[in-house]
Amino acid sequence: MVEIHGDTITGEKVLRCLAEVLDPEVPVLSVVDLGIVRSIRVDDGSVTIAITPTYSGCPAIEPIKAAISDAVLGMGLSSPEILTQLSPAWTTDWIAEPAREKLRKYGIAPPLPRSAEVGIVPFSEISSHIPCPHCDSLKTEELSSFGATACKALCRCKDCREPFEYFKSF
Amino acid sequence: MTSNRVEHGGAAHTSSRKALDHFVLEIADDALVLGHRLSEWCGHGPTIEEDIALSNISLDHLGQAQCLYELLVENDANYGSADKLAFFRDSFEFRNCILVEQENGDFAQTIVRQVYFSAYYYFLYEQLSSCPISLLSDFAAKARKEVSYHLRHAGEWILRLGDGTTESKARAQAAIVQLWPFVEELLAPSEAASILIAESQVFEPSTVSSAYKQYLETLLSEATLEVPSSTAASPLNGRQLKHSEHLSQLLSVMQSTARAHPDALW
Ligand SMILES: [Zn+2]
Numbered sequence: 001m002v003e004i005h006g007d008t009i010t011g012e013k014v015l016r017c018l019a020e021v022l023d024p025e026v027p028v029l030s031v032v033d034l035g036i037v038r039s040i041r042v043d044d045g046s047v048t049i050a051i052t053p054t055y056s057g058c059p060a061i062e063p064i065k066a067a068i069s070d071a072v073l074g075m076g077l078s079s080p081e082i083l084t085q086l087s088p089a090w091t092t093d094w095i096a097e098p099a100r101e102k103l104r105k106y107g108i109a110p111p112l113p114r115s116a117e118v119g120i121v122p123f124s125e126i127s128s129h130i131p132c133p134h135c136d137s138l139k140t141e142e143l144s145s146f147g148a149t150a151c152k153a154l155c156r157c158k159d160c161r162e163p164f165e166y167f168k169s170f
Numbered sequence: 171m172t173s174n175r176v177e178h179g180g181a182a183h184t185s186s187r188k189a190l191d192h193f194v195l196e197i198a199d200d201a202l203v204l205g206h207r208l209s210e211w212c213g214h215g216p217t218i219e220e221d222i223a224l225s226n227i228s229l230d231h232l233g234q235a236q237c238l239y240e241l242l243v244e245n246d247a248n249y250g251s252a253d254k255l256a257f258f259r260d261s262f263e264f265r266n267c268i269l270v271e272q273e274n275g276d277f278a279q280t281i282v283r284q285v286y287f288s289a290y291y292y293f294l295y296e297q298l299s300s301c302p303i304s305l306l307s308d309f310a311a312k313a314r315k316e317v318s319y320h321l322r323h324a325g326e327w328i329l330r331l332g333d334g335t336t337e338s339k340a341r342a343q344a345a346i347v348q349l350w351p352f353v354e355e356l357l358a359p360s361e362a363a364s365i366l367i368a369e370s371q372v373f374e375p376s377t378v379s380s381a382y383k384q385y386l387e388t389l390l391s392e393a394t395l396e397v398p399s400s401t402a403a404s405p406l407n408g409r410q411l412k413h414s415e416h417l418s419q420l421l422s423v424m425q426s427t428a429r430a431h432p433d434a435l436w
Binding site for chain 2: 053055056057058059086087088089090091143144145146147148149150154168170
């Protein structure tokens with residue numbers, strides 16, 4: 001849920017605009033799909049956007065801020081102030097079902113609910129619950145807990161034999 | 171980051187404010203130094219997957235350090251900037267523990283260092299995430315999730331190394347013994363931590379310590395490895411600014427570009 005304050009009509013427009021700004025690392029999800037846009041405030045045409053970082057080490061955060069800024073400028077508004085909000089900590093539970101479907105179609109297994117991955121249980125015990133995004137089989141295994149980006153693990157389906165990425169529950 | 175204005179809760183007094191700053195620097199410097207050490211593996215990992223994993227863990231640690239440095243700067247402009255804290259302090263000003271400045275050694279040493287480190291932070295953050303100082307609790311709630319992945323990853327390697335070949339087992343056991351004297355520094359609360367604990371009950375050291383030891387015993391026994399019986403702790407102590415020579419060597423590499431071009435932007 002994105003909170004909108006101040007001039008809510010313009011705020012809604014900004015939100016619709018940000019819903020088109022894609023994450024550079026998973027370019028089927030927008031920054032709104034990911035849940036990193038927390039609030040938008042518009043006062044007398046000046047825009048303040050609070051975002052929450054995903055992983056501390058996510059190198060995409062700077063390009064994402066730049067893309068958000070460009071999108072707001074593209075609406076004819078002035079350059080937004082972008083604030084970083086740490087709390088509550090970002091969680092993949094904020095990725096809603098329509099966005100999860102986009103991930104599946106893109107070949108990435110969407111994150112399991114956070115409750116399914118508790119504490120420090122071995123990943124091997126979790127991977128058996130990740131359905132293959134290609135054939136829905138549950139016979140899957142982890143190849144590497146760190147994939148091409150910090151947010152993904154590399155898995156393989158034992159039925160269709162295809163490798164796939166899993167958007168880790170966080 | 172103005173939305174993050176920090177309420178110091180019980181730590182508004184000057185001495186406890188200083189203790190809070192020192193405690194945050196301990197955590198941030200740990201993350202920065204280990205993050206740099208892990209980055210030395212980039213391009214040298216035993217497999218491409220592991221190269222990527224170590225780099226990702228490194229990035230998480232660097233991001234954690236940056237976040238904490240920025241929070242310090244936000245509360246006290248005298249710190250200058252996150253870059254100034256990372257690149258323009260000398261080794262005797264760093265508060266990181268001795269464990270993280272140890273050289274990478276072989277892969278087993280790197281993995282054992284990670285397990286010793288991440289297990290401590292996993293249990294520390296578990297407690298800090300509900301402590302009354304919002305700067306600490308907000309950060310810990312987020313960092314704990316990252317650390318849980320690091321610990322899970324390194325822990326699985328311990329199982330493979332210990333239960334692998336004679337060679338991998340011998341190397342893992344040697345690393346466990348070699349790095350053991352640095353664990354005590356993590357588990358014993360620093361002066362700064364002690365002040366915060368006394369004033370705001372930020373965490374309970376004995377709970378962290380017993381959870382840590384329990385975790386290690388379980389992991390190592392499953393890996394057919396042994397917890398060292400020695401209780402000899404290293405005379406060095408990074409929380410007291412008494413570092414090994416490894417730190418100044420690490421900093422000379424890490425800080426060289428920033429110091430050669432102090433006004434550069436990138
Ligand atoms: Zn499949």
